[in-house]
Amino acid sequence: MSHAPSTGRFASATSVTRTGAGTYAGAVEPGWDIAGNANGGYLLAIGARSLLEATGRTDPVSVTGHFLSPGRPGPVSSVTRVLKTGRRFSDGFALVEAGDRPLLSVLGTFGDLVDSPADVLVDGSPPALPPPDECVRMDTDRGAPPFMGNVELRLHPDDAGFASGAKSGIPRVTGWFRLLDGETVDTVALLCAADAFPPTIFNADLPLAWTPTVEFTAHVRARPEPGWLRCRFTTRFITSGFLEEDGELWDVTGRLVAQSRQLALVPRPAPAA
Amino acid sequence: MSHAPSTGRFASATSVTRTGAGTYAGAVEPGWDIAGNANGGYLLAIGARSLLEATGRTDPVSVTGHFLSPGRPGPVSSVTRVLKTGRRFSDGFALVEAGDRPLLSVLGTFGDLVDSPADVLVDGSPPALPPPDECVRMDTDRGAPPFMGNVELRLHPDDAGFASGAKSGIPRVTGWFRLLDGETVDTVALLCAADAFPPTIFNADLPLAWTPTVEFTAHVRARPEPGWLRCRFTTRFITSGFLEEDGELWDVTGRLVAQSRQLALVPRPAPAA
Numbered sequence: 001m002s003h004a005p006s007t008g009r010f011a012s013a014t015s016v017t018r019t020g021a022g023t024y025a026g027a028v029e030p031g032w033d034i035a036g037n038a039n040g041g042y043l044l045a046i047g048a049r050s051l052l053e054a055t056g057r058t059d060p061v062s063v064t065g066h067f068l069s070p071g072r073p074g075p076v077s078s079v080t081r082v083l084k085t086g087r088r089f090s091d092g093f094a095l096v097e098a099g100d101r102p103l104l105s106v107l108g109t110f111g112d113l114v115d116s117p118a119d120v121l122v123d124g125s126p127p128a129l130p131p132p133d134e135c136v137r138m139d140t141d142r143g144a145p146p147f148m149g150n151v152e153l154r155l156h157p158d159d160a161g162f163a164s165g166a167k168s169g170i171p172r173v174t175g176w177f178r179l180l181d182g183e184t185v186d187t188v189a190l191l192c193a194a195d196a197f198p199p200t201i202f203n204a205d206l207p208l209a210w211t212p213t214v215e216f217t218a219h220v221r222a223r224p225e226p227g228w229l230r231c232r233f234t235t236r237f238i239t240s241g242f243l244e245e246d247g248e249l250w251d252v253t254g255r256l257v258a259q260s261r262q263l264a265l266v267p268r269p270a271p272a273a
Numbered sequence: 274m275s276h277a278p279s280t281g282r283f284a285s286a287t288s289v290t291r292t293g294a295g296t297y298a299g300a301v302e303p304g305w306d307i308a309g310n311a312n313g314g315y316l317l318a319i320g321a322r323s324l325l326e327a328t329g330r331t332d333p334v335s336v337t338g339h340f341l342s343p344g345r346p347g348p349v350s351s352v353t354r355v356l357k358t359g360r361r362f363s364d365g366f367a368l369v370e371a372g373d374r375p376l377l378s379v380l381g382t383f384g385d386l387v388d389s390p391a392d393v394l395v396d397g398s399p400p401a402l403p404p405p406d407e408c409v410r411m412d413t414d415r416g417a418p419p420f421m422g423n424v425e426l427r428l429h430p431d432d433a434g435f436a437s438g439a440k441s442g443i444p445r446v447t448g449w450f451r452l453l454d455g456e457t458v459d460t461v462a463l464l465c466a467a468d469a470f471p472p473t474i475f476n477a478d479l480p481l482a483w484t485p486t487v488e489f490t491a492h493v494r495a496r497p498e499p500g501w502l503r504c505r506f507t508t509r510f511i512t513s514g515f516l517e518e519d520g521e522l523w524d525v526t527g528r529l530v531a532q533s534r535q536l537a538l539v540p541r542p543a544p545a546a
Contacts, residue, residue, distance in 0.1 A: 061515075062488035062536050064337045064380055066364050068357045083368070083378050084341045089487070091339050093366060093378060095356070105356050105366060107337055107380040109487050113513070117539065120479060120511035121444065171394065206393060214362070214382050215335035217490050219536045221513040238393035239529050240386070240494040242334075256512050261534055263335050263492045266390065 008183030009150060010192065014045040016053060022080045024050040028098070030073040034145040038071030040213055041195025042147070045188050047096045047106035050078035052188070055090035057110035059187040064217040068102040076103065088112075113187060113223050126230040126250035127174035129156050135175060136160035138198070151196055152178045162202040171200040171235035176228045177249075185229060187220045187257075193229055194218045194247050194260035200235040201243060201266075209267035211243065216262040218247075227252030241266050281456030282423060283465065287318040289326060295353045297323040301371070303346040307418040311344030311376075313486055314468025315420065318461050320369045320379035323351035325461070328363035330383035332460040337490040341375040349376065361385075386460060386496050399503040399523035400447035402429050408448060409433035411471070424469055425451045435475040444473040444508035449501045450522075458502060460493045460530075466502055467491045467520050467533035473508040474516060474539075482540035484516065489535040491520075500525030514539050 013032060016024040026049070032042045044065040052058065076098050084091040089111040096104040129135060135154030138144035143163075155175040161167050177193045179185055185193065199211050230250045235243050247260035286305060289297040299322070305315045317338040325331065349371050357364040362384040369377040402408060408427035411417035416436075428448040434440050450466045452458055458466065472484050503523045508516050520533035 062339075064488065064490065066335075066356070066380060066382060068364060083339070083375055091341060091378065093380070102356055105364065105380060107339060107366070107378060109339060116513040117541070119513065120539065121477065121508070121516075122512060123509040204394065215337065215490065215492070217337065217488065217534070219488070219515070219517065221510075221515050235394070236396040237494075237529055237532070239395060240389040240392065242492070242494050243394075244492065244532055256510055259510070259517055261490070266393065268390070 006184055006186050008179060008181060010179050010183055010189055014042065014049055014188065016046065016050045016078060018053060022054055024053060024078040024080065025075060026078065027075050028071045028073050031146050031150050034147050036072070039147045039195060040065065040067055040216060041192040043071045043096065043104050044106065044191045044216065046076065047078055047094045047104055048108060048188050048191055050080050051092040051094050051106060051108050052110055054080040054082055055085070055092050055110045057090055057112055059111055059113040059223065060191060060220050061089060061109045061111045062217065062219050063106060063108040063191055064215065066105045066215055067213055068104060071103045072098065074098060113220065116222050122256065124248065126254055127156065127232040129174060129176060129230055132176045132228060150180065151192070152180060153196060159203060162198070162208065168203045169205055171204040173197045173200050173203065173233045175231055177231050178228050184226055185224050187223055190220055190224065190249055190258045191218050193231060193249055194258055197231060197233055200233050200245050201238065204238065207267065211264035211267060214263040214265060216260070218258055218260040220258045222255060222257050224251035224257045225253050238266055281452060281454060283452050283456055283462055287315065287322055287461065289319065289323045289351060291326060295327055297326060297351045297353065298348065299351065300348050301344045301346050304419050304423050307420050309345070312420045312468060313338065313340055313489060314465040316344045316369065316377050317379065317464045317468070317489065319349065320351055320367045320377055321381060321461050321464055323353050324365040324367050324379060324381050325383055327353040327355055328365050328383045330363055330385055332384055332386040332496065333464060333493050334362060334382045334384045335490065335492050336379060336381040336464055337488065339378045339488055340486055341377060344376045345371065347371060386493065389495050395529065397521065399527055400429070400505040402447060402449060402503055405449045405501060423453065424465070425453060426469060432476060435471070435481065441476045442478055444477040446470045446473050446476065446506045448504055450504050451501050457499055458497050460496055463493055463497065463522055463531045464491050466504060466522055467531055470504060470506055473506050473518050474511065477511065480540065484537035484540060487536040487538060489533070491531055491533040493531045495528060495530050497524035497530045498526050511539055
């Protein structure tokens with residue numbers, strides 16, 4: 001039940017099939033991983049698709065994911081539970097598992113994002129970015145994770161220094177996002193986009209390390225117009241062992257289409273040998 | 274299983290008792306409502322306490338709530354499911370119901386917030402506030418909701434204009450929070466504090482109306498030291514019929530103890546008669 005049935009690599013790699021009352025089958029496809037573990041936003045898209053099917057809605061509005069164990073290529077199932085069916089929105093919970101190993105829990109609100117009221121306040125703007133061709137491609141031939149070969153990312157040169165050991169010192173990442181081969185970025189793909197960029201703290205004055213996500217929430221405000229997204233991810237507080245990463249996704253028309261926030265763990269120093 | 278067993282009005286009004294495997298009983302107490310409906314943060318605290326009991330942890334770390342129907346005074350049950358038990362954190366889901374009417378779904382991560390690493394980046398500061406006695410008390414004798422008589426709120430005078438028809442035009446609310454009678458604000462009470470203030474858009478150039486919450490998440494970073502919290506709530510985007518409300522809660526020592534974000538609906542104009 002998709003508003004403009006998406007076809008393409010991402011749509012295929014996140015598709016689900018109903019297998020019973022509230023249960024769906026899908027697969028973690030190879031190549032969507034960071035160091036062997038499926039990208040979180042990609043996994044979340046699978047969970048969201050199962051809940052869209054279960055609720056009969058077309059768009060995720062708010063999706064929260066908790067990542068329970070790493071996703072590896074292979075079949076997965078999603079057991080959904082519709083918690084509320086309202087006039088405008090429906091709520092549901094899903095548990096995505098590989099066999100009996102839980103990968104992801106999802107709590108979400110789903111609706112149909114048409115007929116949006118006019119904007120009242122926009123206290124912000126899309127990040128200023130050089131044209132995509134003048135930005136930094138995350139090249140899987142030069143060490144970028146496989147996942148980044150399945151989407152198109154272009155980082156602002158000022159935010160890509162970490163790749164060459166010249167980090168900016170500012171925990172911020174901005175850049176362009178789209179899917180490969182002109183595939184439409186639908187509202188489910190926004191969930192993937194919101195978790196597709198390298199962590200902000202790659203640019204902070206901290207040892208370079210991946211940051212485990214405790215919790216991830218994306219709020220989808222509108223369907224993006226086709227084209228590149230402009231994305232900004234920032235971190236203001238690295239405190240008490242935690243950091244937040246706040247995302248803004250703007251479509252090609254300059255409209256805010258999604259916000260995201262995740263809580264992540266600051267990597268702990270390895271114990272002395 | 275509370276680190277410093279809280280006693281007091283809030284602790285009592287959010288307490289739960291185990292009734293079976295993963296099931297808990299509690300109650301929505303009278304007086305914790307806004308116009309007859311229990312405050313969302315208060316309800317969330319009941320759900321969080323059930324998951325703390327179920328996981329055997331002491332502190333909420335990330336708690337997401339979806340409000341399914343209004344909470345009215347009377348008994349409630351919470352059916353919990355522990356999704357993951359890790360070394361540092363446990364994850365769980367809870368459905369809080371009144372009879373067979375679902376009130377609230379909760380997805381959370383719980384842990385033990387001791388031994389916090391040092392802060393690395395604090396790109397922000399507590400709101401500057403006049404002393405509590407020079408701030409604006411939300412007075413239930415003068416129309417403030419009953420809930421506000423069960424906690425202590427003091428709004429910055431610049432942010433309290435909506436109450437007298439002189440809104441600032443800036444969707445921001447800052448102020449002090451504490452519990453009554455010197456009750457300790459534990460990490461569960463932070464969930465309540467994060468949803469205790471009037472909506473930011475009371476100060477925006479919009480008709481004064483309550484804003485239904487689609488999704489609410491609080492991230493707890495540390496246990497607050499006893500005393501007043503300084504709180505700031507801001508909104509940057511009122512677009513496509515939605516708005517976010519971002520909160521920061523700082524303890525008396527100037528430490529960031531929690532962040533919150535909720536997605537809410539912009540009230541729709543009443544149809545013309």
